[in-house]
Amino acid sequence: xxxxxxxxMWFVVLFVxxxxxxxxxxxxxxxxxxxxxxxxxxRLVTIPLQVKSDAGITMVAxxxxxxxxxxxxxxxxxxxxLLVHSLLAGESSEETRREVREGIEARVLRVTxx
Amino acid sequence: MSEWIASAFLVAGxxxxxxxxxxxxxxxxxxxxxxxxxxxxxxxxxxxxxxxMIMATDWLHVLEALFVFxxxxxxxxxxxxxIGRAAFRINQPMAPNTREDPDAEKFRRYGREDRGIPPExxxxxx
Amino acid sequence: MIIESVVTGVxxxxxQITVACLIVSLLAAAYRLLVGPTLADRVVALDLVSMLLVxxxxxxxxxxxxxxxxxxxxxxALISFLATVAFxxxxxxxxxxMDE
Numbered sequence: 001x002x003x004x005x006x007x008x009m010w011f012v013v014l015f016v017x018x019x020x021x022x023x024x025x026x027x028x029x030x031x032x033x034x035x036x037x038x039x040x041x042x043r044l045v046t047i048p049l050q051v052k053s054d055a056g057i058t059m060v061a062x063x064x065x066x067x068x069x070x071x072x073x074x075x076x077x078x079x080x081x082l083l084v085h086s087l088l089a090g091e092s093s094e095e096t097r098r099e100v101r102e103g104i105e106a107r108v109l110r111v112t113x114x
Numbered sequence: 115m116s117e118w119i120a121s122a123f124l125v126a127g128x129x130x131x132x133x134x135x136x137x138x139x140x141x142x143x144x145x146x147x148x149x150x151x152x153x154x155x156x157x158x159x160x161x162x163x164x165x166x167m168i169m170a171t172d173w174l175h176v177l178e179a180l181f182v183f184x185x186x187x188x189x190x191x192x193x194x195x196x197i198g199r200a201a202f203r204i205n206q207p208m209a210p211n212t213r214e215d216p217d218a219e220k221f222r223r224y225g226r227e228d229r230g231i232p233p234e235x236x237x238x239x240x
Numbered sequence: 241m242i243i244e245s246v247v248t249g250v251x252x253x254x255x256q257i258t259v260a261c262l263i264v265s266l267l268a269a270a271y272r273l274l275v276g277p278t279l280a281d282r283v284v285a286l287d288l289v290s291m292l293l294v295x296x297x298x299x300x301x302x303x304x305x306x307x308x309x310x311x312x313x314x315x316x317a318l319i320s321f322l323a324t325v326a327f328x329x330x331x332x333x334x335x336x337x338m339d340e
Contacts, residue, residue, distance in 0.1 A: 019160075022153065022156065022157055022160070023157065025153045026130055026133070026153045026154045026156075026157040029133065029137060029149055029150050029153050029154050030130070030133040030154060032137075032141075032146075032149075033133055033136050033137040033140055033141065033150060033154075034133075034136075040141070040146055040209070040211075041211060041213075042143070042145065042146060042208070042209055042211070042212045042213075043212065043213040043214070043215075044212070044213070044214045044215055044218040045215055046215045046217040046218060046221075061191070061195060062188075062191040062192065062195075063191075065152060065190075065191035065194050065195060066152065066153060066156060066187070066190075066191055069149075071145060071148060071149055071152065071194060071195075071198060072191075072195050072198070073145075073195070073198045073199055073202050073221075074198075074199050074202060074203075074221045074224070074225070076220070076221065076224060077224055077227075077228075081217070083202070083218060083221045085145045085149075085198065087146060087149050089213075091213065093215055117249070117250055117251050118250060120251065120254075121250050121251050121253070121254035122254075124251075124254045124255065124257075124258050124299075124302075125254050125257050125258060127258065127295070128257060128258030128259075128260075128261035128262060129261060131261055131262055131265045131292060131295055132261040132262075132264055132265050134265060134288060134291075134292075135264060135265025135266065135267075135268035135269050135288070135292070136265070136268055138268060138269055138272050138284065138285055138288055139268040139269075139271060139272055144278065144280045144281055144284060147272075147281065147284050148284055151284055151285075151287060151288040151291070155288060155291045155292070155295075156291075158295060159291065159294065159295050159298070162258070162295055162298055162299060163298060165302070166298060166301065166302060166310075169251075169302060175307060175310075178307075178310045178311070178314070179298070179310065181314060182294070182298060182310065182313050182314055182317065185314065185317050185318070186291070186294070186317060189317065189321040190291070192321075192325075193287055193321060193324035193325065193328070194287075196324065196325055196328035196329075197280060197283055197284060197287070197324065197327075197328045197331070199328070199332075200280065200328045200329075200331040200332040201280040201331070203332055204280075204331060204332065206278055206280050207278070
Protein backbone atom coordinates (compact mmCIF):
# COMPACT_ATOMS: atom_id res chain seq x y z
CA UNK A 1 0.00 0.00 0.00
CA UNK A 2 2.75 2.39 1.00
CA UNK A 3 4.73 1.53 -2.15
CA UNK A 4 1.60 2.09 -4.24
CA UNK A 5 1.06 5.54 -2.73
CA UNK A 6 4.73 6.34 -3.22
CA UNK A 7 4.50 5.37 -6.88
CA UNK A 8 1.40 7.53 -7.33
CA MET A 9 3.30 10.43 -5.79
CA TRP A 10 6.26 9.88 -8.11
CA PHE A 11 3.83 9.73 -11.04
CA VAL A 12 2.50 13.17 -10.13
CA VAL A 13 6.09 14.47 -9.86
CA LEU A 14 6.83 12.89 -13.27
CA PHE A 15 3.80 14.57 -14.81
CA VAL A 16 4.59 18.04 -13.44
CA UNK A 17 8.25 17.87 -14.52
CA UNK A 18 7.08 16.58 -17.89
CA UNK A 19 4.83 19.62 -18.40
CA UNK A 20 7.82 21.87 -17.67
CA UNK A 21 9.96 19.86 -20.12
CA UNK A 22 7.26 20.26 -22.78
CA UNK A 23 7.39 24.05 -22.42
CA UNK A 24 11.20 24.13 -22.57
CA UNK A 25 11.34 21.88 -25.63
CA UNK A 26 8.71 23.90 -27.50
CA UNK A 27 10.63 27.11 -26.83
CA UNK A 28 13.82 25.44 -28.13
CA UNK A 29 12.01 24.30 -31.27
CA UNK A 30 10.58 27.80 -31.71
CA UNK A 31 14.10 29.28 -31.43
CA UNK A 32 15.38 26.78 -34.01
CA UNK A 33 12.53 27.54 -36.40
CA UNK A 34 12.80 31.31 -36.13
CA UNK A 35 16.63 31.45 -36.33
CA UNK A 36 17.64 32.35 -39.90
CA UNK A 37 19.68 29.29 -40.93
CA UNK A 38 21.97 26.58 -39.70
CA UNK A 39 21.15 26.45 -36.00
CA UNK A 40 20.13 22.78 -36.02
CA UNK A 41 22.83 20.11 -35.68
CA UNK A 42 20.85 16.87 -35.96
CA ARG A 43 22.28 13.52 -34.89
CA LEU A 44 21.03 9.94 -34.51
CA VAL A 45 21.90 8.79 -30.98
CA THR A 46 21.63 5.28 -29.54
CA ILE A 47 20.72 5.14 -25.86
CA PRO A 48 21.16 1.96 -23.75
CA LEU A 49 18.03 1.43 -21.64
CA GLN A 50 17.95 0.63 -17.93
CA VAL A 51 14.17 0.13 -17.86
CA LYS A 52 13.15 -3.46 -18.57
CA SER A 53 9.34 -3.63 -18.39
CA ASP A 54 7.15 -2.97 -21.44
CA ALA A 55 5.21 -0.21 -19.70
CA GLY A 56 8.48 1.46 -18.67
CA ILE A 57 9.90 1.39 -22.20
CA THR A 58 6.64 2.79 -23.60
CA MET A 59 6.67 5.63 -21.09
CA VAL A 60 10.33 6.46 -21.72
CA ALA A 61 9.84 6.44 -25.50
CA UNK A 62 6.74 8.65 -25.32
CA UNK A 63 8.22 11.14 -22.88
CA UNK A 64 11.45 11.35 -24.91
CA UNK A 65 9.39 12.47 -27.91
CA UNK A 66 8.01 15.42 -25.95
CA UNK A 67 11.14 16.58 -24.09
CA UNK A 68 13.88 18.98 -25.24
CA UNK A 69 15.51 18.20 -28.54
CA UNK A 70 14.85 14.46 -28.80
CA UNK A 71 12.44 12.22 -30.74
CA UNK A 72 12.33 8.43 -30.33
CA UNK A 73 12.74 6.59 -33.63
CA UNK A 74 13.22 2.87 -33.02
CA UNK A 75 13.72 0.17 -30.36
CA UNK A 76 16.08 -2.77 -30.90
CA UNK A 77 14.38 -6.23 -30.99
CA UNK A 78 15.96 -7.28 -27.67
CA UNK A 79 14.62 -4.08 -26.06
CA UNK A 80 17.96 -2.94 -24.70
CA UNK A 81 18.64 0.09 -26.91
CA LEU A 82 16.63 3.06 -28.09
CA LEU A 83 17.41 5.01 -31.28
CA VAL A 84 16.76 8.72 -30.83
CA HIS A 85 16.86 11.64 -33.27
CA SER A 86 18.29 14.69 -31.54
CA LEU A 87 17.83 18.13 -33.05
CA LEU A 88 20.73 19.93 -31.34
CA ALA A 89 23.21 17.21 -30.30
CA GLY A 90 26.01 18.15 -32.72
CA GLU A 91 29.26 16.18 -32.58
CA SER A 92 28.93 14.23 -29.33
CA SER A 93 26.10 11.98 -28.17
CA GLU A 94 27.27 11.68 -24.55
CA GLU A 95 25.34 14.70 -23.34
CA THR A 96 22.02 13.50 -24.78
CA ARG A 97 22.58 10.06 -23.24
CA ARG A 98 23.32 11.54 -19.84
CA GLU A 99 20.28 13.82 -19.94
CA VAL A 100 17.94 10.94 -20.74
CA ARG A 101 19.50 8.59 -18.16
CA GLU A 102 19.48 11.07 -15.30
CA GLY A 103 16.24 12.83 -16.26
CA ILE A 104 13.38 10.84 -17.77
CA GLU A 105 14.66 7.32 -17.13
CA ALA A 106 15.36 7.92 -13.45
CA ARG A 107 11.88 9.35 -12.96
CA VAL A 108 10.17 6.49 -14.83
CA LEU A 109 12.19 3.95 -12.82
CA ARG A 110 10.81 5.42 -9.61
CA VAL A 111 7.26 4.92 -10.91
CA THR A 112 7.53 1.43 -12.40
CA UNK A 113 9.95 0.03 -9.80
CA UNK A 114 12.18 -2.06 -12.09
CA MET B 115 -9.38 39.11 -14.32
CA SER B 116 -9.83 35.49 -15.39
CA GLU B 117 -10.61 36.82 -18.86
CA TRP B 118 -7.14 38.38 -19.11
CA ILE B 119 -5.41 35.17 -17.98
CA ALA B 120 -7.45 33.09 -20.42
CA SER B 121 -6.61 35.54 -23.23
CA ALA B 122 -2.89 35.22 -22.46
CA PHE B 123 -3.06 31.41 -22.60
CA LEU B 124 -5.11 31.55 -25.80
CA VAL B 125 -2.66 33.84 -27.63
CA ALA B 126 0.33 31.81 -26.41
CA GLY B 127 -1.32 28.61 -27.66
CA UNK B 128 -2.02 30.22 -31.03
CA UNK B 129 1.60 31.36 -31.34
CA UNK B 130 2.92 27.86 -30.62
CA UNK B 131 0.56 26.46 -33.28
CA UNK B 132 2.03 29.06 -35.65
CA UNK B 133 5.54 27.85 -34.74
CA UNK B 134 4.47 24.28 -35.52
CA UNK B 135 3.20 25.32 -38.94
CA UNK B 136 6.28 27.42 -39.78
CA UNK B 137 8.53 24.60 -38.55
CA UNK B 138 6.92 22.10 -40.90
CA UNK B 139 7.32 24.65 -43.68
CA UNK B 140 10.93 25.73 -42.99
CA UNK B 141 12.98 22.88 -41.49
CA UNK B 142 14.82 20.72 -43.96
CA UNK B 143 14.19 17.03 -43.32
CA UNK B 144 11.37 14.76 -42.12
CA UNK B 145 12.75 14.26 -38.62
CA UNK B 146 13.27 17.96 -37.89
CA UNK B 147 9.78 18.68 -39.19
CA UNK B 148 8.40 16.05 -36.86
CA UNK B 149 10.14 17.76 -33.91
CA UNK B 150 8.23 20.95 -34.74
CA UNK B 151 4.86 19.31 -35.41
CA UNK B 152 4.87 17.11 -32.30
CA UNK B 153 6.23 19.38 -29.60
CA UNK B 154 4.98 22.82 -30.56
CA UNK B 155 1.60 21.48 -31.72
CA UNK B 156 1.00 19.56 -28.48
CA UNK B 157 1.95 22.56 -26.34
CA UNK B 158 -0.34 24.81 -28.40
CA UNK B 159 -3.28 22.47 -27.86
CA UNK B 160 -2.46 22.18 -24.15
CA UNK B 161 -2.39 25.97 -23.64
CA UNK B 162 -5.68 26.46 -25.49
CA UNK B 163 -7.29 23.68 -23.40
CA UNK B 164 -6.11 25.53 -20.26
CA UNK B 165 -7.81 28.68 -21.60
CA UNK B 166 -11.03 26.69 -22.11
CA MET B 167 -10.77 25.34 -18.56
CA ILE B 168 -10.35 28.85 -17.14
CA MET B 169 -13.38 30.16 -19.04
CA ALA B 170 -15.56 27.13 -18.23
CA THR B 171 -18.77 27.68 -16.28
CA ASP B 172 -19.31 24.03 -15.34
CA TRP B 173 -17.05 21.31 -13.90
CA LEU B 174 -18.10 18.96 -16.67
CA HIS B 175 -16.67 21.35 -19.26
CA VAL B 176 -13.34 21.41 -17.40
CA LEU B 177 -13.29 17.63 -17.51
CA GLU B 178 -13.99 17.55 -21.26
CA ALA B 179 -11.16 19.97 -22.03
CA LEU B 180 -8.89 17.83 -19.84
CA PHE B 181 -9.90 14.76 -21.89
CA VAL B 182 -8.94 16.42 -25.18
CA PHE B 183 -5.56 17.39 -23.69
CA UNK B 184 -4.80 13.98 -22.15
CA UNK B 185 -5.79 12.15 -25.31
CA UNK B 186 -3.52 14.30 -27.48
CA UNK B 187 -0.61 13.84 -25.05
CA UNK B 188 -1.11 10.08 -25.24
CA UNK B 189 -1.50 9.83 -29.00
CA UNK B 190 0.80 12.49 -30.54
CA UNK B 191 4.16 10.92 -29.52
CA UNK B 192 2.99 7.44 -30.56
CA UNK B 193 2.04 8.73 -34.00
CA UNK B 194 5.35 10.58 -34.33
CA UNK B 195 7.28 7.47 -33.28
CA UNK B 196 5.52 5.34 -35.91
CA ILE B 197 6.09 7.84 -38.75
CA GLY B 198 9.71 8.32 -37.64
CA ARG B 199 10.36 4.58 -37.58
CA ALA B 200 8.81 4.13 -41.02
CA ALA B 201 10.82 7.05 -42.44
CA PHE B 202 14.06 5.72 -40.92
CA ARG B 203 13.50 2.18 -42.20
CA ILE B 204 12.87 3.25 -45.79
CA ASN B 205 16.00 5.46 -45.68
CA GLN B 206 14.41 8.86 -46.09
CA PRO B 207 17.00 11.48 -47.07
CA MET B 208 18.23 13.40 -44.02
CA ALA B 209 19.65 16.90 -43.71
CA PRO B 210 23.23 16.91 -45.04
CA ASN B 211 24.72 17.91 -41.67
CA THR B 212 23.18 14.96 -39.81
CA ARG B 213 25.69 12.86 -37.83
CA GLU B 214 25.13 9.25 -36.80
CA ASP B 215 26.23 7.04 -33.94
CA PRO B 216 28.06 3.98 -35.31
CA ASP B 217 25.32 1.73 -33.86
CA ALA B 218 22.60 3.36 -35.96
CA GLU B 219 23.46 1.10 -38.89
CA LYS B 220 22.40 -1.92 -36.79
CA PHE B 221 18.87 -0.51 -36.54
CA ARG B 222 18.58 -0.36 -40.33
CA ARG B 223 19.44 -4.08 -40.39
CA TYR B 224 16.77 -4.79 -37.74
CA GLY B 225 14.25 -2.99 -39.92
CA ARG B 226 15.15 -5.08 -42.96
CA GLU B 227 14.94 -8.30 -40.92
CA ASP B 228 11.55 -7.18 -39.64
CA ARG B 229 10.25 -6.89 -43.18
CA GLY B 230 11.78 -10.22 -44.19
CA ILE B 231 14.29 -8.83 -46.70
CA PRO B 232 17.55 -10.85 -46.86
CA PRO B 233 20.52 -8.67 -45.78
CA GLU B 234 22.67 -9.18 -48.92
CA UNK B 235 19.89 -8.30 -51.37
CA UNK B 236 18.98 -5.25 -49.33
CA UNK B 237 22.52 -3.89 -49.29
CA UNK B 238 22.38 -3.48 -53.06
CA UNK B 239 18.99 -1.84 -53.34
CA UNK B 240 19.22 0.52 -50.38
CA MET C 241 -26.86 26.22 -35.43
CA ILE C 242 -26.94 30.00 -35.30
CA ILE C 243 -24.02 31.56 -33.46
CA GLU C 244 -25.61 33.77 -30.84
CA SER C 245 -22.75 35.06 -28.72
CA VAL C 246 -20.35 37.46 -30.39
CA VAL C 247 -17.37 37.77 -28.05
CA THR C 248 -16.00 41.29 -27.64
CA GLY C 249 -13.38 43.02 -25.51
CA VAL C 250 -9.98 41.59 -24.61
CA UNK C 251 -11.07 38.01 -25.00
CA UNK C 252 -12.56 38.71 -28.41
CA UNK C 253 -9.29 40.24 -29.61
CA UNK C 254 -7.37 37.25 -28.24
CA UNK C 255 -9.70 34.91 -30.14
CA GLN C 256 -9.13 36.86 -33.36
CA ILE C 257 -5.33 36.70 -32.99
CA THR C 258 -5.47 32.97 -32.25
CA VAL C 259 -7.67 32.21 -35.25
CA ALA C 260 -5.34 34.25 -37.50
CA CYS C 261 -2.31 32.25 -36.23
CA LEU C 262 -4.18 28.98 -36.80
CA ILE C 263 -5.09 29.95 -40.37
CA VAL C 264 -1.47 30.84 -41.26
CA SER C 265 -0.31 27.58 -39.70
CA LEU C 266 -2.94 25.57 -41.61
CA LEU C 267 -1.81 27.19 -44.88
CA ALA C 268 1.83 26.29 -44.13
CA ALA C 269 0.87 22.69 -43.37
CA ALA C 270 -1.30 22.53 -46.51
CA TYR C 271 1.65 23.75 -48.62
CA ARG C 272 3.83 20.99 -47.19
CA LEU C 273 1.02 18.50 -47.80
CA LEU C 274 0.80 19.44 -51.48
CA VAL C 275 4.49 20.04 -52.25
CA GLY C 276 6.33 17.88 -49.69
CA PRO C 277 9.11 16.06 -51.55
CA THR C 278 8.52 12.64 -49.97
CA LEU C 279 5.57 10.58 -48.76
CA ALA C 280 6.69 10.82 -45.12
CA ASP C 281 6.69 14.63 -45.35
CA ARG C 282 3.10 14.54 -46.51
CA VAL C 283 2.05 12.24 -43.67
CA VAL C 284 3.70 14.54 -41.10
CA ALA C 285 1.86 17.50 -42.66
CA LEU C 286 -1.46 15.58 -42.60
CA ASP C 287 -0.89 14.78 -38.93
CA LEU C 288 -0.31 18.46 -38.21
CA VAL C 289 -3.41 19.50 -40.20
CA SER C 290 -5.64 17.17 -38.21
CA MET C 291 -4.11 18.36 -34.93
CA LEU C 292 -4.68 22.00 -35.95
CA LEU C 293 -8.31 21.16 -36.81
CA VAL C 294 -8.75 19.79 -33.28
CA UNK C 295 -7.31 23.04 -31.90
CA UNK C 296 -9.61 25.00 -34.22
CA UNK C 297 -12.69 23.14 -32.95
CA UNK C 298 -11.71 23.84 -29.33
CA UNK C 299 -11.28 27.54 -30.18
CA UNK C 300 -14.57 27.55 -32.05
CA UNK C 301 -16.23 26.22 -28.91
CA UNK C 302 -15.10 29.44 -27.21
CA UNK C 303 -16.21 31.62 -30.12
CA UNK C 304 -19.70 30.16 -30.46
CA UNK C 305 -20.38 29.06 -26.90
CA UNK C 306 -21.82 25.78 -28.21
CA UNK C 307 -20.38 23.07 -26.01
CA UNK C 308 -20.98 20.23 -28.49
CA UNK C 309 -17.89 21.25 -30.52
CA UNK C 310 -15.61 19.82 -27.87
CA UNK C 311 -17.14 16.36 -28.42
CA UNK C 312 -16.41 16.78 -32.13
CA UNK C 313 -12.80 17.62 -31.19
CA UNK C 314 -12.50 14.42 -29.12
CA UNK C 315 -13.90 12.34 -31.98
CA UNK C 316 -11.62 13.94 -34.56
CA ALA C 317 -8.59 13.37 -32.32
CA LEU C 318 -9.42 9.65 -32.13
CA ILE C 319 -9.89 9.27 -35.89
CA SER C 320 -6.80 11.28 -36.85
CA PHE C 321 -4.66 9.07 -34.61
CA LEU C 322 -5.96 5.98 -36.45
CA ALA C 323 -5.19 7.67 -39.79
CA THR C 324 -1.61 8.41 -38.72
CA VAL C 325 -1.03 4.81 -37.58
CA ALA C 326 -2.47 3.44 -40.84
CA PHE C 327 -0.33 5.75 -43.00
CA UNK C 328 2.86 4.91 -41.06
CA UNK C 329 2.19 1.21 -41.61
CA UNK C 330 1.51 1.88 -45.29
CA UNK C 331 4.80 3.76 -45.80
CA UNK C 332 6.79 0.84 -44.42
CA UNK C 333 4.90 -1.81 -46.36
CA UNK C 334 4.84 0.04 -49.68
CA UNK C 335 8.63 0.36 -49.68
CA UNK C 336 8.99 -3.30 -48.64
CA UNK C 337 7.05 -4.42 -51.72
CA MET C 338 9.06 -2.15 -53.98
CA ASP C 339 12.29 -3.80 -52.81
CA GLU C 340 11.10 -7.28 -53.72
